[in-house]
Amino acid sequence: MSWMNKEQWKKVFGSIRDEQLVDLCKVWDVKVKGFRTLTKQNVKQAKKRLMTELVDFRTLRPIIEFYQLAAVGGEHDGGKGKVLDIQVRDATIPELIQAYEDGEELHFLLGGLFSSEDVNHHALADEFLEALLTQKNVQSIEQLLMDVVEEKDVVEREESSAQGTKQIEKKIEKAEAKNQKLQQQISEWEQQYSKLKQEFKEEKQQWIKERAQLQQEIGNEKKACERVQEANETSEDEKQKLKDEIVELKAKIAHLHTQILHSTKQAAVTIAHEEKTEATQEFTILLIGDPKNKMIHESTNPVFHVVDPRNQEALEEMEVRAFNEIWMLDYLVPFQLRKKWMTHDKDEMKHFKNFNEVKTYVAKGRK
Numbered sequence: 001m002s003w004m005n006k007e008q009w010k011k012v013f014g015s016i017r018d019e020q021l022v023d024l025c026k027v028w029d030v031k032v033k034g035f036r037t038l039t040k041q042n043v044k045q046a047k048k049r050l051m052t053e054l055v056d057f058r059t060l061r062p063i064i065e066f067y068q069l070a071a072v073g074g075e076h077d078g079g080k081g082k083v084l085d086i087q088v089r090d091a092t093i094p095e096l097i098q099a100y101e102d103g104e105e106l107h108f109l110l111g112g113l114f115s116s117e118d119v120n121h122h123a124l125a126d127e128f129l130e131a132l133l134t135q136k137n138v139q140s141i142e143q144l145l146m147d148v149v150e151e152k153d154v155v156e157r158e159e160s161s162a163q164g165t166k167q168i169e170k171k172i173e174k175a176e177a178k179n180q181k182l183q184q185q186i187s188e189w190e191q192q193y194s195k196l197k198q199e200f201k202e203e204k205q206q207w208i209k210e211r212a213q214l215q216q217e218i219g220n221e222k223k224a225c226e227r228v229q230e231a232n233e234t235s236e237d238e239k240q241k242l243k244d245e246i247v248e249l250k251a252k253i254a255h256l257h258t259q260i261l262h263s264t265k266q267a268a269v270t271i272a273h274e275e276k277t278e279a280t281q282e283f284t285i286l287l288i289g290d291p292k293n294k295m296i297h298e299s300t301n302p303v304f305h306v307v308d309p310r311n312q313e314a315l316e317e318m319e320v321r322a323f324n325e326i327w328m329l330d331y332l333v334p335f336q337l338r339k340k341w342m343t344h345d346k347d348e349m350k351h352f353k354n355f356n357e358v359k360t361y362v363a364k365g366r367k
Helices: 006-014 017-027 043-054 057-072 093-101 107-112 119-136 141-162 166-278 293-299 312-315 335-341 355-366
Strands: 285-290 303-307 325-329 347-354
Touching: 006 043, 006 057, 006 107, 006 141, 017 043, 017 057, 043 057, 057 107, 057 325, 093 107, 093 119, 107 119, 107 325, 119 141, 141 312, 166 347, 293 355, 325 355
Parallel strands: 285 303, 285 325, 325 347
Antiparallel strands: none
C-alpha cells in the first residue's frame, strides 16, 4: 500500500500548524498516551508521541480517507465534502504553489496528493514541496510554518496601525471566508469521519473473522498432515512386515530347492530300473500342472496324465500309486496347493521349476 507510506504522511502532519492540529485531532478522534486531552498548550510537548500515533496503521487509514474526501469529495455527495478549490491531482507544480500563495492549506495540498493510490501523485507532492521550500528560501517545513506565522503577525500589526492596504484586506476577507468554510465543514467532517471509523471497524471485524477462518483452516491442514504422517508410519510398519514375510518365503523356497535336489538324486538311483521296465510296460507319469505343450500331450513313452492342481476331487478320487512317477511343475502350482499334493508319495515326487527342466529330464532319461 504505497499510499500508507509513513514518511510521506509525517510531511503532511508536520505541515499543520499546532492550533489547527489540535482541532483536527478532535475530528479524527486521536488520543495520545500520557495526555488526558490534547490542547494548544500541551501540543508541542505531545508532538513526538502524537506523530507516532498519527502514522499508526489503525489511525492513519481513516485519516487518509479524510484527505481523499477533502481533495476530491465523496463518490455520492457531488463533491460536497471537497475542501480544496483546486483539482490538486491534475495541477502542475506552479499551479500548486499559486494555490498555496492564494491561501490553500499546505497539508490539504500534500494530503490530497499522498492519499491517491497513484504513485505519480506522490512524486508530484515531493516535487511541489521541494519547489515551494526553494522558492521560500527555507530548508524545512518547520521553517516555512514559522515564516507563515511571522507574516501573519505583520499583517495583524499593519491592521492594528490602520495602515492596511486593500490587498491586505482582501487577504483577510479571503482568510475569514476560508475559516468560515472550514468551520461549517467541521461538523460534516466529524460525521464523515465517524462514518469512516465505523466502516473501518466493520472491515476490521471482517479481517478478524477471516483470520479466524484461516487459523481454523491451518488447524485442519495441520491435523490432516498429522494423519498423513501417522499413515506413513503405519505404512513403514507394513513394509517391514512384508520384508519379513519375503525373507520367510525365500527360506521356504530354498528348502523346496533342497527337496528338488534330493528328489533328483533319488531319481538318478532308480533310473536304470525304470529304463528296463519301459520296454515291457507302459510308463505312466502323473503330471501336476498343465504346461499346454505338444510334447507332453503327444508323448507315448512315457504317457503323461495331466491333472489341474486346483481339482481337489481328482486329488481325493485318483489312485496316485497307479502311476510310475509323479511330477509336479512347481511354477504352475500355487504354494498352498503344493502341500496338499505332496501328501501323496512326497519323497518320490519330482519337481520342476520350469519346462526346460522337463524337456532336459525327458531327453536324458527317456531316449
